[in-house]
Amino acid sequence: MTTSMKICIAFETSNTKAKKNIFKFKWIQTTGTETYYEIPEDKQNPHDHHELFALPKVKNILKSMKTRGSFRTCVISLTPELKGIYFDAEEDVMFRDEYLQMTYSPAYVKTEFGGELAESRNTTELSSGKTKENKKDFKKIKDNFVLNNFDGKNVSVTLWLKKFESECMRCGVEEDMDKILILRLFLDGIAKEWFDSKLIILGLETDFQIWKNNCLDSFCETSWHKHREAYSFRYIGGSLVDYAFRKENLLLNLRNNFPTDILIDLIVTSLPNFLQDRIDRSNVTTFEKLLGELRKLEGSTKYENARNTKNGKMNKSAEQLPSLTKADKKEPCSICDKNGFPGRFHPEALCRLKNRRFNFKQENVSGSIRTVNNVGVQDELNEAISDQKN
Secondary structure, X not given: OOOEEEEXXXXXXOOOOOOOEEEEEEEEEEOOOOOEEEOOHHHOOHHHHHHHHOOXXXXXXXXXXXXXXXXXXXXXXXXXXXXXXXXXXXXOEEEOOEEOEEEOOOOEEEOOOOOEEEOOOOOHHHOHHHHHHHHHHHHHHHHHOOOOOEOOOOOOHHHHHHHHHHHHHHOOOOOXXXXXXXXXXXXXXXXXXXXXXXXXXXXXXXOHHHHHHHHHHHOOOOOOHHHHHHHHOXXXXXOHHHHHHHHHHHHHOOOOOOOHXXXXXXXXXXXXXXXXXXXXXXXXXXXXXXXXXXXXXXXXXXXXXXHOOOEOOEOOOOOOOOXXXXXXXXXXOHHHHHOOOOOOOOOHHHOOOOOOOOOOOEEEEOOEEEEOOHHHHHHHHHHHHHHHHO
16 A cells, blocks of 8 residues: 655746746656656646645755756655545546656656766756756856956946846846856956855855845945046046046946936036037937037047147146156256256246246355355245246
């Protein structure tokens, strides 16, 4: 008389939703025999076997399965209720008045060494060979991600994690453990050290959401440094288009949902006033149109002339200033030295005293040089300093 049965439960992809994983009741084996009976594909869902899945032993088995492809087999003692569901009066295996298909090679079996192995016609993705392939695939999947590495400093952790999850969805990385393993490949510096420590504390079996929350707490931005840098970044010279891209990138690293008109306003208002006035606000409705206007300015003769003269609040850009070699930076200004101000280090082309003439009367006393008429020198010096301030 049959008093128990062996069952197999697997954690597989839902038949109706490819991205959803569910538990499935795969087969029954009558104790003391080599015969297995397969549960029909359309009747493997837990809600079809409410009485079986309500057993404490089965509930504990379900808790132990967290990743797709895992499965468990166990022996269940038959209560009168279960026996009436899965056996007829002659103890032939059935379910809901349907006799089950007998097989000697079910989807999942035990190996002779006691380890669990998937051998199936329909579950090739669960084989050990696939597991090895998945390990190789992580680096290949990483190459498909459009995402920069995170070092805990370069970008907002909130925005970076949002991009990471978006790329996981696009590249088909769905399992929590896979996300955690992929995450490791995108970390540098202190962020990589954070992962190593949390791996010991949290482990790979933990939900990805817990890892995400811990990452947000660990790298939460508390200072205003990035905000100051983004909002105060202004154009002082060089390519207008390069400036626009740099300003946009700084702003979007603060928040990626800037309204287009606000983003354009912040970029344009950080230009010098005379350049702002040459951009028709009504025509600049997108960032791309703004780039077009900036390219026109760069190519116009008026803009080139304006760059070479003082106009409004804009002084000569860094691009127009004479290039400074290492030798220039180390040698004192000869003009200042000749006019009685030795030890000043700046390019002679920028010297404020190059158009001035100082008359010093000097006389040699005991081999040393003594400067006379100090009052006159001081008056000239004060006047030069006043001109610099103005």
